[in-house]
Amino acid sequence: MSEFPGERRQFSRAKIDLPVEIHQGGSVWHQRLIDISVAGISTDQPDVWDAQYNEPFTLIIDAGRYGALELHAYLQHVEAQRLGFAVQHVDRNNVEPLRSLLSEHVSDPVALEADIEKLDRQE
Template identity: 35%
Template sequence: MTNQERRRFHRVLFDAPCEIHQSENVWDSQVLDISLKGVLVRRPDHWDGDVEAPLEVVINLENGAAIVMAVLLKHVERVQLGFQCQYIDLESASHLRRLVELNIGNDELLQRDLAELGAKSGSEPED
C-alpha cells in the first residue's frame, strides 16, 4: 500500500511562504501541500530542528491572515519536511478549512475529510 493510498485526508497543492518555529529558532520555508491534518514544506537551508522539541508552523496567507499549527515532525527528506498537525486554534482552522474547500472543489470530499477528522480526534492522529 502506498503512502497516498494510506492517507485519509486529501492534500492540496498550495504555494505560500511559511515559518517553522522551535524555541528561539525560526526557519523560513515554503508550503508545498496542505491538508486538514498536516503540511508538507520545503526543507529550509541549514535545517537543524530537534525532532523531540515542540514545533510550530506559521503559514502566511495573502490577505494578511495566518494559519498557525502546533506540529509533530513526521518525516525529513532531502528537500522537504512533513508535519502532522497536533493543535490548531479556531481562527486558523477556519482559514485552513476554507483553503482546503476552495482547492478540493468537491464539498462531498471535504465533508468526508471533516468527518474523518472528527472520528480521529479521540484516537492517535494520522497523516
C-alpha cells in the first residue's frame, strides 16, 4: 500500500537508496533515490529547488555494479519533501541494467517482467 493517498501506481516499485543526479539545463542537484519503477522515480527534495517544472529532466542514478542509469523524465509532483518523476524514455542501453537492479528489489518477478514488456511496447 502506498504511503501517499490517491496514488495509482501501475508498475512495480522498489525502495532503493542510491545517489541520483537530477539535471536540467545547466543545473545539477545531488539527491537520494527513494524508489524506482520502469515508469517512475521518487527522490528526496533539495533544500533549494529552483527547477523549471514544465521542462524535462535527466536523472542519472549510480546503480553500483550495474553502472549509471540515465533516464529522461518530467516532474509530476512535489510533496512531503520528495519529488516524483514520470519516466518518459528509457533507451535500450538502460533497459537491462534497470531490469537487473529492479529484480533484486521487487517481490514479484512476474510483475516486473510484465512491466518491462510494457516498456518495450512504448518504444
